[in-house]
Each structure stands twice: as C-alpha cells, then as structure tokens.
Ligand SMILES: Nc1ncnc2c1ncn2[C@@H]1O[C@H](COP(=O)(O)OP(=O)(O)OP(=O)(O)O)[C@@H](O)[C@H]1O
C-alpha cells in the first residue's frame with residue numbers, strides 16, 4: 001500500500017471532506033486548507049508527499065500553491081482540480097510541474113488512481129537517481145580493497161551479516177574505512193532500496209543531536225520555527241549509520257536505546273508516537289568497553305548495538321595491502337586528474353611500505369593524490385614523496401638497522417646495505433640508487449668499490 005502525507009486544498013467543504021475521508025481510509029495523514037493562503041502556510045509546516053488543489057480560489061490560486069509546493073519539495077506529487085472553464089490553466093499547471101489534473105466532477109476512485117500513479121512514478125524516479133548516483137559506486141564491497149589475511153576475515157564476516165538485520169558495530173582507528181564498510185553493508189542488504197542515513201554523533205550535542213535524530217514539532221524550542229523530520233524517520237525501512245557513537249551523551253543514549261527496544265519514539269515537543277523499522281550500524285574509534293567501565297557509555301545500549309562487531313585492523317598491521325591500495329588510488333587519481341602516471345617506483349613503494357600510517361587508508365589516499373598531482377612523468381619516484389620525509393612516523397618505532405653486540409665497521413655496514421638494497425631491487429642499479437637516495441653514478445662507484453657483481457649485469461652487457 002502506498003501512503004504518506006497529503007494536503008487537500010479547496011474552498012468547497014463537502015468535496016474537501018469526501019477526499020479527506022477517502023485518503024484517511026487509505027492510511028494517509030491528511031491535512032486540509034480552505035484557501036491558497038492557508039495551504040501555503042501548511043506547506044511551510046509539513047513535508048507533503050501529495051498535494052491536491054483546486055485551481056480557482058479567491059486571492060491566492062492553485063497555481064501559486066503548486067509553485068510553492070514544488071519550490072519546497074520538488075518530489076511532491078501535485079494533482080490539480082479544475083472546474084468548468086479552467087482546463088486551460090490546468091494544462092499550464094503541468095508546465096510548472098503538476099503531475100496531473102482532473103476536471104470536476106470526478107469520482108473518488110479516479111482521484112485515488114491519479115495519486116497512486118503519481119506516487120509510483122515518484123518512487124521510480126527516486127530509484128533512477130539512486131542507480132545513477134555515485135552512492136552505490138562508492139559504497140560497494142568491490143571498492144573495499146585488501147587481500148591480507150586480516151582483511152579477508154573482515155570480508156568473510158561482512159558476507160555473513162549484510163543480509164541479516166542485526167545491529168553491527170564497526171570499530172577501528174581513524175581512516176580505516178568504517179564508513180565505507182557501513183555503506184557497503186547497507187547497499188548489499190535487503191534494505192538497499194531504502195535510505196542509508198548517516199549521523200555524526202560527535203558533530204552535534206544533546207538537544208541538537210536529539211532533534212537531528214528524532215526531529216521536532218514546530219515551536220518545540222526557541223528556534224524550532226518549522227517542523228522537522230528526524231533521521232530515524234528518514235531511515236525507515238533502511239539503515240541508520242550512527243558514526244562516532246562513543247561521543248553521544250548519556251541522556252541521548254537513553255533515548256536511542258528506547259527506539260532500538262520499542263521501535264518507536266516521539267518528535268521533540270510532540271505527543272504522537274512514531275513507529276519505525278530501522279537497522280542500526282554504529283562506528284567508533286573509541287574503546288567502548290572501557291567507556292562502559294567508566295560509566296560514560298550505557299552497558300545495555302552497548303550490548304544492543306554490538307550484536308556483531310567488525311574490527312577493521314590498522315593499515316600498519318596489514319602492510320601487504322599497501323601496494324594494492326597504493327595502486328588502486330594511483331589509478332583512481334590518475335584518471336580523475338587526467339595524468340599519465342602508471343607506476344610507482346620500487347624506491348617510492350618501499351617508503352610507502354615503511355611508513356606507519358597513523359591516519360590509515362585515508363592518509364595513504366591523500367598521499368597518493370598529492371604524489372599524482374606532483375608527478376611529471378609516468379612513474380611516481382621517491383622524490384615525489386619527499387614530503388613524506390617530514391611526516392613523523394616514517395621510521396616507525398623500530399630502528400632502521402640492528403647493530404650486532406660485537407659492533408660493526410661502517411664500511412661493512414655500507415656494503416651490506418648496498419647489497420641488500422640491490423637484492424630487493426632485482427639487481428637493478430637505478431632502482432637501488434633511488435631507494436638509497438643516491439645518484440646512479442654514486443651507486444656505480446659503490447658497486448666497483450665493493451667489487452660487487454651479478455650475472456644479470458653481465459648478461460645485459
Ligand atoms: N579498504 C579500502 N579500500 C579502498 N578505499 C578505502 C579502504 N579503506 C578506506 N578507504 C578510503 O579511505 C577513506 C577513509 O575511509 P572512511 O571514511 O570509511 O574511514 P573511517 O574509518 O570512517 O574514518 P574516521 O574514523 O576518520 O571517520 C575513504 O575515502 C575510503 O573510501
């Protein structure tokens with residue numbers, strides 16, 4: 001059954017009342033207005049799925065009501081009613097975005113049919129924008145890159161849970177892809193046709209966050225000049241993504257718990273109870289069990305949200321994924337920025353692999369964007385990542401070399417450094433030189449100085 005909120009505008013009481021009765025019986029929330037002025041006032045207070053309006057009314061006519069409705073919400077379905085002699089203006093109304101018109105007298109079934117068709121059409125249009133939109137391209141498991149064992153484990157869990165309705169909590173450091181995963185779960189679930197609604201709980205506090213989540217009635221508090229539909233309502237039959245849930249205040253937590261348990265709530269300043277069916281995915285980079293221990297987070301809410309946990313490991317704990325991700329971002333930015341960069345040199349790659357990535361995948365993504373932007377040729381070289389030298393975590397916690405207890409001669413150290421680097425670069429002197437930050441000539445000199453040789457070099461001569 002299609003339903004929603006409808007506004008019926010006509011100065012004829014009996015017609016208005018009969019229409020109202022028909023749509024009430026269909027399950028619509030029905031409002032009425034007896035003239036254009038009152039209609040425009042109502043349009044400002046509520047969000048309407050459908051408006052049925054007479055064309056000819058004293059002072060403000062139906063065309064003005066139509067224009068206002070379309071201005072406030074382009075997806076509202078507006079059906080015009082015309083009396084004798086106003087068919088021409090009804091045709092004109094179609095130009096301003098009316099969905100259809102009916103000439104009086106009409107049967108109630110006829111009007112019902114037009115409205116239902118209008119709503120169906122609107123639904124298809126939504127679907128088309130959704131399909132055309134980039135949302136399902138961004139939030140897709142195919143775009144979640146990684147082949148390390150720990151990421152494979154995450155994938156395995158995701159596969160199992162995305163089709164269920166269970167609440168999911170995603171944890172992980174900043175930039176590990178929590179939002180990407182949340183979106184991908186929604187768009188591969190049975191709720192994918194309905195909305196994926198995000199709320200950042202850290203960005204708003206108490207009253208503002210509550211009005212964001214639950215909405216409010218007009219006049220609920222100073223500043224609430226219009227009625228507002230909250231995120232829970234918007235996410236009906238879809239998924240609500242509560243990001244940074246660890247930053248939610250205890251009083252808001254209590255209200256969210258109630259929605260999860262009872263599946264209902266009231267708008268701020270409103271008495272009507274609203275029922276919702278929402279799947280909740282939450283994310284945090286805080287240690288919630290610790291917050292629970294410190295009584296900063298409600299234990300009961302924690303267990304409700306945390307039916308399934310997905311922990312996304314930090315990038316430095318799965319360094320195997322770095323080349324894969326770097327290559328993915330290289331292609332993405334080369335395309336976006338229309339550059340002909342295709343490769344990452346071994347020297348540059350070894351720097352990427354050595355770095356600790358405190359900002360995780362987001363930081364790697366930014367780093368590649370910058371490198372692609374600066375790169376002149378077809379390969380990203382170590383020099384193009386020179387800005388990374390200033391980033392503190394380049395050397396990580398581990399020292400770059402291990403000194404044997406007996407000590408080591410500097411020249412022996414240098415020799416083994418050169419040999420190890422050459423091995424790593426398949427004995428290609430140019431690449432090894434780049435990795436060590438020396439010129440090709442200096443590398444050639446070192447090779448002679450330490451009397452190094454390799455079958456490869458002879459073969460290539
Ligand atoms: N495995 C991955 N494959 C491809 N892109 C990724 C991956 N992980 C993260 N990203 C990208 O990294 C960026 C950061 O990801 P996202 O916003 O999902 O992180 P987050 O964990 O929500 O971070 P924060 O805690 O700071 O909000 C996004 O551009 C996302 O597309």
Ligand SMILES: [Mg+2]
Pocket residue numbers: 178179243
């Ligand atoms: Mg995030």
